[in-house]
Amino acid sequence: MDNFTxxxxxxxxxxxxxxxxxLSAIARRNGRRTHLVYDRDIFGAGDNVxxxxxxxxxxxxxxxxARKVEPGATAVFLATMxxxxxxxxxxxxxxxxxxxxxxxxxxxxxxxxxxxxxNHTLIGEPESVFARFLEPGCNAPARLIVDEPADLDALPxxxxxxxxxxxxxxxxxxxxxxxxxxxxxxxxxxTVYKKQLxxxxxxxxxxxxxxxxxxxxxxYGIKEVLFKDSVFTQDGPWxxxxxxxxxxxxxxxxxxxAKADAFNETMARQLKDSGCYCVEFGVQTINGDLRRNVxxxxxxxxxxxxxxxxxxxxxxxxxxxxxxxxxxxxxxDHKEAARWYASLRGLNRIKCHxxxxxxxxxxxxxxxxxxxxxxxxxxxxxxxxxxxxxxKLQWENRCFQKLFKTLPLLSETSVRALVRGNxxxxxxxxxxxxxxxxxxxxxxxxxxxxxxxxxxxYPKLLRPGNLKRVYV
Ligand code: SF4
Numbered sequence: 399m400d401n402f403t404x405x406x407x408x409x410x411x412x413x414x415x416x417x418x419x420x421l422s423a424i425a426r427r428n429g430r431r432t433h434l435v436y437d438r439d440i441f442g443a444g445d446n447v448x449x450x451x452x453x454x455x456x457x458x459x460x461x462x463x464a465r466k467v468e469p470g471a472t473a474v475f476l477a478t479m480x481x482x483x484x485x486x487x488x489x490x491x492x493x494x495x496x497x498x499x500x501x502x503x504x505x506x507x508x509x510x511x512x513x514x515x516x517n518h519t520l521i522g523e524p525e526s527v528f529a530r531f532l533e534p535g536c537n538a539p540a541r542l543i544v545d546e547p548a549d550l551d552a553l554p555x556x557x558x559x560x561x562x563x564x565x566x567x568x569x570x571x572x573x574x575x576x577x578x579x580x581x582x583x584x585x586x587x588x589t590v591y592k593k594q595l596x597x598x599x600x601x602x603x604x605x606x607x608x609x610x611x612x613x614x615x616x617x618y619g620i621k622e623v624l625f626k627d628s629v630f631t632q633d634g635p636w637x638x639x640x641x642x643x644x645x646x647x648x649x650x651x652x653x654x655x656a657k658a659d660a661f662n663e664t665m666a667r668q669l670k671d672s673g674c675y676c677v678e679f680g681v682q683t684i685n686g687d688l689r690r691n692v693x694x695x696x697x698x699x700x701x702x703x704x705x706x707x708x709x710x711x712x713x714x715x716x717x718x719x720x721x722x723x724x725x726x727x728x729x730x731d732h733k734e735a736a737r738w739y740a741s742l743r744g745l746n747r748i749k750c751h752x753x754x755x756x757x758x759x760x761x762x763x764x765x766x767x768x769x770x771x772x773x774x775x776x777x778x779x780x781x782x783x784x785x786x787x788x789x790k791l792q793w794e795n796r797c798f799q800k801l802f803k804t805l806p807l808l809s810e811t812s813v814r815a816l817v818r819g820n821x822x823x824x825x826x827x828x829x830x831x832x833x834x835x836x837x838x839x840x841x842x843x844x845x846x847x848x849x850x851x852x853x854x855x856y857p858k859l860l861r862p863g864n865l866k867r868v869y870v
Contacts (some may be wrong), residue, residue, distance in 0.1 A: 399430070399472050399537060400429070400430050400431060400433070400493075400501070400550035401430065401431045401432075401433075401468075401470060401471045401472065401842065402422075402430055402433070402471065402472050402502075403433045403434070403435055403437070403467050403468065403471040403472065403473050404418045404421065404422060404433070404434050404474045404476070404560065405434075405435045405463060405467065405473050405474065405475050405488060405617060406434065406435070406436055406437070406476070407437040407439050407463070407481065407484055407493045408437075408438075408439055408478075408481075409434075409438070409439070409521075409565060410438075410561055410565040411565075411570075411572055411624065411626065412626075413626065413812075414476055414478050414566050415561060415565075415572070416556055416572060416574055416626070417476060417523075417525070417738045418434070418476060418560060418561075419557045419558060419560050419561065419570075420524075420525050420530050420553055420554070420556050420557075420637060420644075421445075421474065421476070421504075421525065421555055422434075422480070422525060422556075422557035422560045423534065423553070423554035423555060424448050424525060424528055424529050424532065424553070424554060425528075426554075426557060427554045428518050428532045430532070431473065432557065432560065433468070434560050434561065434699050435463055435466040435467055435473075436561070436564060436597055437458050437459075437462075437463050437700060438457075438564065438671070439454065439458055440454065440458065442454040442458055445827075449766075456739070460484070460487045460488050460491050460526050461491050461495075463488050463717075464488050464491035464492045464495065465495075465496075465497055467492060467496065467499055468532055469496070469497075469498045469499065470498055470499070471517065472499070472500045472501070472502060472517075473488075473489075473492060473499055473500070473501045473502070473510075474501075474502045474504065475488070475489070475502065475503045475504070475516070476503035476504050476505075476524060476622075477503055477504065477506070477510040477511055477512065478510065479510065479587050479590070479754075479756040479757060479759075480754065480756065480757075480804075482510060482511065482512040482513070483512065485503060485512040485514075486512035486513050486514045489501050489516060489753040490511065490514055491856060493514075494663055496684060496830060498625040499587060500517040501516040501517050501518070501519070502516055502517065502518040502519075502520060502531075502763040503516040503518075503519050503520070504520045504521075504524045504527060504528060505519070505520070505521055506522070506524065506594060506595055507594040507595070508701075509758055510519060510757065514856075516867045517540065518531070518538060518539070518540055518541070518542070519540065519541045519542070520541075520542050520543075520545045521541075521542070521543075521544075521593075522542075522543055522544035522545060522546070522832050523544070523546075523547050523595055523598075524549055525548040525553055526544050526546055526547060526548040526549075527542060527543070527544040527845070529548070530542065530681050530736050531546050534545055535560065536741065543864070544624035545576075546597075547595065547596060547597040547598065547600065550576065550600065550601075550602045550606070551602055551603055552576070554608075555610050555613055558571075558597065558617075558618070558845065565620075567614060567617075567618045567620065568618040568620055568621060569621055569622065569624045569851055569854070570620055570621075570622045570623075570624055570625055570847040570848075570851045571614050571618070571620040571622065571624065572624050572630050573607070573609075573610060573611065573614075573623060573624070573625060573626065574625075574626050575602050575607045575625060575626055575627050575630070575640070576598070576599075576600055576601030576627055576801075577598055577599060577600055577601075577638070578590075578591065578592055578598045578599030578628070579599065579628040579629050579630075579632070579635070579657075580599070580629065580660070581657065581695065582634060583693055583694050583695055584692065584693055584694040584759060584760040584761040584764070585679075585721075585740075585753055585754070585756070585759055585760075585761040586628075586756075586759070587759070588628055588758055589758055589759065589760075590756060590758045594758070601632075601633065601636060603869075604636065604639045604643055605818050607640060608640070608643050608644070608647060608648075610648070611623065611644070611648050612648070613674075615647075615648060615650075617637075617756050620648075620652050621648055621650055621651075621652075622652065622653075622847055622851065623648070623650060623651075623652040624652065624653055624654075624848075625652060625653070625654040625655070626655070627654070627655060627658060628655060629654055629657045629660050629856060630654035630656060631656040631657070631660050631661050631665050631677075633656070633730065634656075634662075634664075634665065634821065635694075637665060637668065638668060641668050641669070641671075641672040642675070644672050645672045645673070645768055648673075649672075649673055650673060651672055651673050651674075651675045651847055652672075652674055652675070653674065653675060653676045653677070653678070653847070653848055654669070654674060654677055654678070655677070655679075655680075656677050656678070656679055656705070657679065657697060658678065658679055658681075658697045658701040658702040658704070658705040659696065659697035659698075659701050661705040661708065662704075662705075662708060662710060663708040663712065666705075666708040666709050666711070666714050667712050668711075669714060670712045670713060670714045674714060674792070675714075675715060675847050676714070676716065676717060676746055676845075676846065676848065677709060677714060677715075677716045677717070678701065678717040678718075678719060678749070678848075679706070679716060679717070679718055679719065680695075680718075680719045681702055681718045681719060681720060682695065682698065682719060682721040682724070683720070683721065683724055683727065683731060683735065684731065684734050684735040684738050685727070685731045686698070686699060687728065688720045688724055688725075688726060688731070692724060692725055692726065692761065692764050693721075693724065693761070694760070700852065701736070702767050703742070706718075706743075706744070706745070707743075709744060710742075710743045710744035714744075715744065715746040715846065716744065716745065716746060717745075717746050717747045717748070717749055717758075718739065718745065718747075718748050718749070719748075719749050719751065720739075720748050720749070720750050720751075720802055721750075721751060721752070721753055722750060722751070722752050722753070722786065722791075722795040722798070722799060723752045723786045723788045723795065724753055724770055725764040725765045725767070725768035725770055727728065728791075729791070729792065729798075730818075732794065732795070732798040732822075733757060733817040733822070735798075735802075736801060736802070736805065736816070736817045736822070737813065737814055737817060739802065739805055739807075739813075740805060740808065740810040740813035740814065741803070741810055744842050745805075745806050745808065746840070746846060747803075747806065747837070747840060747846070748802040748803065748805055748806070750786075750799040750803060752786040752788075752795075753786070755763070755771060755774055755786070755787065757777055759776055762774055765788070768789040770789075770790060771788060776785045782837070793826055796826050797823055797824075797826040798822065798825070799835050800825040800826070800828050801813075801822055801825045803833050803836065803837055804825075804833060804836040804837070804840075804842050804863055805841055807836055807839060815869030836855075837849070841853075
């Protein structure tokens with residue numbers, strides 16, 4: 399087994415893609431060759447720019463994906479919270495049409511496994527169990543379970559060449575400085591992983607993270623860094639130490655994610671002085687009862703306002719994540735959210751998404767009890783950005799999603815007027831292109847680097863030549 403092909407479907411800027419880069423690096427360190435077969439799920443449930451199921455079917459094909467795995471290779475699949483069905487279909491296609499290809503499925507825990515049987519099933523933290531599988535003397539067992547977390551500082555640097563043709567590291571370098579989060583939100587995969595994986599939450603040393611960035615700087619000449627940790631500001635002393643080194647040795651603009659109850663003005667100042675151009679906060683709902691008792695989020699609205707104010711004081715842009723489809727949400731909640739968001743100063747974007755029902759996440763129980771869903775939805779149908787699974791309030795939620803996406807362009811008075819009457823309903827009829835133009839104006843006005851990267855690369859995904867690279 400010396401030739402591994404990682405098979406992946408989804409966006410690049412996700413934890414799973416970085417995990418595959420790590421797995422590829424581990425394989426290469428062990429003298430193996432690695433390749434990627436990549437279904438970018440264009441227009442699919444995971445496409446955060448534009449999604450349309452009928453168009454997605456033109457570009458995304460299980461058989462096409464299976465065909466791309468070369469004879470003699472070992473196809474490696476990473477099971478996530480919602481891809482067991484897709485993995486099962488691709489493995490079925492490989493088994494029925496492609497002789498001589500072995501398959502490996504790696505899953506953090508048993509419940510994520512697909513129904514089909516792969517040649518090898520590895521269970522545990524992916525880097526940890528895959529490294530053990532490759533050890534001389536392990537003898538490639540059909541089933542391997544490893545219950546130890548990987549030493550993050552001892553892992554080889556991620557293999558950025560794996561996705562190199564699709565997501566040039568130079569433009570936007572994705573990095574994780576640790577795993578997990580101190581929060582326990584009922585809908586979040588981090589909460590599930592924390593429950594399932596021994597020692598899941600931990601951080602790399604600032605020196606180790608810097609070593610990766612210095613290497614990236616030399617190898618690719620990076621122009622932007624995207625710190626994808628769920629809460630980059632979780633540990634104040636770590637942050638101060640790291641940012642001091644970052645300012646000195648890297649200094650390119652970056653974006654990160656934070657949580658209002660793990661954020662203050664000192665951090666905002668340090669981030670701004672180090673090149674941060676935007677911080678993203680999860681808020682999800684303005685309704686305190688839903689936030690505490692359904693989402694299990696502990697921060698107060700006052701803390702969120704204080705965090706936004708700290709950013710504004712330091713001249714730091716901030717985005718807010720807002721979730722639709724929460725059990726027991728009402729139109730009144732959305733109106734209140736519109737008023738509250740409109741009262742903020744310096745808000746860059748409100749990023750809207752639908753609740754996704756992950757396996758083993760507590761919120762699924764609330765959703766079933768509320769009559770939103772009958773059972774856990776299967777795989778890709780659970781659209782984070784696409785048509786929501788929950789049928790209640792679909793039209794109303796669509797109206798408010800569009801209103802929220804354009805809200806930073808509107809005055810507080812006009813937003814209040816829109817939600818006082820029925821004006822918000824007009825947004826339901828607004829064409830998607832118009833909303834995109836409004837978002838573009840916001841991005842240009844705020845000089846939003848992240849949006850510019852999308853603008854530069856998303857159209858390239860759609861060029862016929864690029865599509866052929868994966869599917870022909
Ligand atoms: S704070 Fe964010 S990352 Fe942490 S558990 Fe909640 S949703 Fe997940």
